[in-house]
Amino acid sequence: MEKISLVAKHAQDKSETDNIFGVNSAANAKAEIVGKENIVNASIGAFLDASGKLITLPTVEKTMYSLPFDDVANYAPIAGLPDYINAVIDVTFGENKPDAFVKGIATPGGSGAIHHAIWNYTEEGDTYLTSDWFWGPYKTMAREMMRKIDTFMTFDEEGKFNLQACIEKVEALAKVQKNVLLILNTPAHNPTGYSLTDDEWQALIDAFTELCNKKENNIILFVDIAYMDFAPEGSRKFFKKFSNLPANFLVLVGFSMSKGYTMYGYRTGCLLGISSDEQVITEFYDVNQFSSRGTWSNCTRSGMRLLIDLWKNPELMAKVNAERNEYRESMEDRAHTFINEAKEVGLKMCPYDSGFFITIPTTKAEEVGLKLREDNIFLVSLKKGLRIAICAVPAEKIKGMATKIKKAIDQI
Numbered sequence: 001m002e003k004i005s006l007v008a009k010h011a012q013d014k015s016e017t018d019n020i021f022g023v024n025s026a027a028n029a030k031a032e033i034v035g036k037e038n039i040v041n042a043s044i045g046a047f048l049d050a051s052g053k054l055i056t057l058p059t060v061e062k063t064m065y066s067l068p069f070d071d072v073a074n075y076a077p078i079a080g081l082p083d084y085i086n087a088v089i090d091v092t093f094g095e096n097k098p099d100a101f102v103k104g105i106a107t108p109g110g111s112g113a114i115h116h117a118i119w120n121y122t123e124e125g126d127t128y129l130t131s132d133w134f135w136g137p138y139k140t141m142a143r144e145m146m147r148k149i150d151t152f153m154t155f156d157e158e159g160k161f162n163l164q165a166c167i168e169k170v171e172a173l174a175k176v177q178k179n180v181l182l183i184l185n186t187p188a189h190n191p192t193g194y195s196l197t198d199d200e201w202q203a204l205i206d207a208f209t210e211l212c213n214k215k216e217n218n219i220i221l222f223v224d225i226a227y228m229d230f231a232p233e234g235s236r237k238f239f240k241k242f243s244n245l246p247a248n249f250l251v252l253v254g255f256s257m258s259k260g261y262t263m264y265g266y267r268t269g270c271l272l273g274i275s276s277d278e279q280v281i282t283e284f285y286d287v288n289q290f291s292s293r294g295t296w297s298n299c300t301r302s303g304m305r306l307l308i309d310l311w312k313n314p315e316l317m318a319k320v321n322a323e324r325n326e327y328r329e330s331m332e333d334r335a336h337t338f339i340n341e342a343k344e345v346g347l348k349m350c351p352y353d354s355g356f357f358i359t360i361p362t363t364k365a366e367e368v369g370l371k372l373r374e375d376n377i378f379l380v381s382l383k384k385g386l387r388i389a390i391c392a393v394p395a396e397k398i399k400g401m402a403t404k405i406k407k408a409i410d411q412i
């Protein structure tokens with residue numbers, strides 16, 4: 001039968017199977033047969049307890065339900081509630097606010113922030129860059145907005161961030177494109193758990209500043225901090241390095257309340273712009289506010305109100321931080337258990353610092369993933385390896401995983 005399609009040319013063949021959803025369904029189907037307690041389902045990128053229930057922060061929940069409905073049901077300003085933006089700036093930078101002009105625009109989660117960065121800082125047909133281990137929607141957004149994505153090798157031979165590959169890619173793209181947008185997800189990168197060190201940040205900033213000083217390009221550095229709240233203390237120092245950069249070097253930061261405040265479905269985020277030039281920041285504000293009006297309009301008022309209430313009440317905020325720390329520590333325990341066992345059995349993994357995921361590089365991710373299902377282990381297969389959502393696996397089920405993964409890889 002002839003295929004009928006009604007969509008516009010640019011929308012043709014847009015479809016994507018949700019790999020994570022598929023693995024999760026397979027895990028649930030197997031649980032029906034062998035019992036949930038025998039299944040290791042490391043597919044979902046959310047904090048889950050031993051029974052698979054979503055873990056939430058109690059003080060966030062309590063504060064949310066204390067908000068007056070006639071306030072939160074109302075529209076919010078397109079750019080976001082002003083105090084929400086002030087709160088985002090404070091909780092993001094802490095003591096490390098760069099010496100620069102900073103403004104923010106509320107977005108539906110970190111995803112909205114990434115959307116605006118791509119849409120407003122690259123041309124149709126342009127390419128933008130990220131590391132070759134990356135969060136899938138970066139690519140979906142390229143297709144959606146008629147852009148292309150290119151990657152550099154994330155790690156070098158020694159398992160360190162591949163500075164040279166990153167800088168070379170940026171320089172090469174700068175030869176063919178005026179604006180070079182580079183998306184870096186750090187600290188606690190999804191999917192590897194890697195965090196750039198302060199020295200690595202400095203090397204990148206030095207290289208991009210040199211490029212900007214030639215005055216032929218604009219560098220747009222997008223820092224995706226979706227998992228920053230789960231990185232150790234001191235992980236925000238790099239923000240200070242975004243002080244006094246050249247006017248054609250704009251830093252954008254994608255803030256999200258999804259993970260750090262366990263508010264995944266509340267769609268509360270923010271795009272922050274950092275520049276030494278006031279005009280660049282005024283333009284940033286006008287253009288991105290316009291795009292919000294032209295896409296999703298305003299954002300969820302309750303999410304914004306919640307952050308304002310926490311920010312205005314240091315005692316409440318301290319409680320939230322303490323609750324989150326408890327979960328962060330439990331994730332660290334899970335990670336250490338896995339990493340120690342991986343070392344013992346000689347299982348190679350990508351360098352992990354913190355965060356929700358650990359990855360195992362393999363060229364046969366699909367086959368190994370399927371083989372592991374025989375052992376009741378359900379992982380997400382990526383192009384370059386296997387993603388283990390340690391956030392979704394209780395500590396007692398982490399033990400033995402590395403051994404089984406190593407065995408499956410050796411067998412294939």
Ligand code: PLP
Pocket residue numbers: 045108109110111112135185190224226255256257258264268269
């Ligand atoms: N960036 C990364 C790397 C992510 O993994 C996610 C969520 O999974 C996001 C950004 C944005 O999440 P949200 O739009 O829910 O804030």
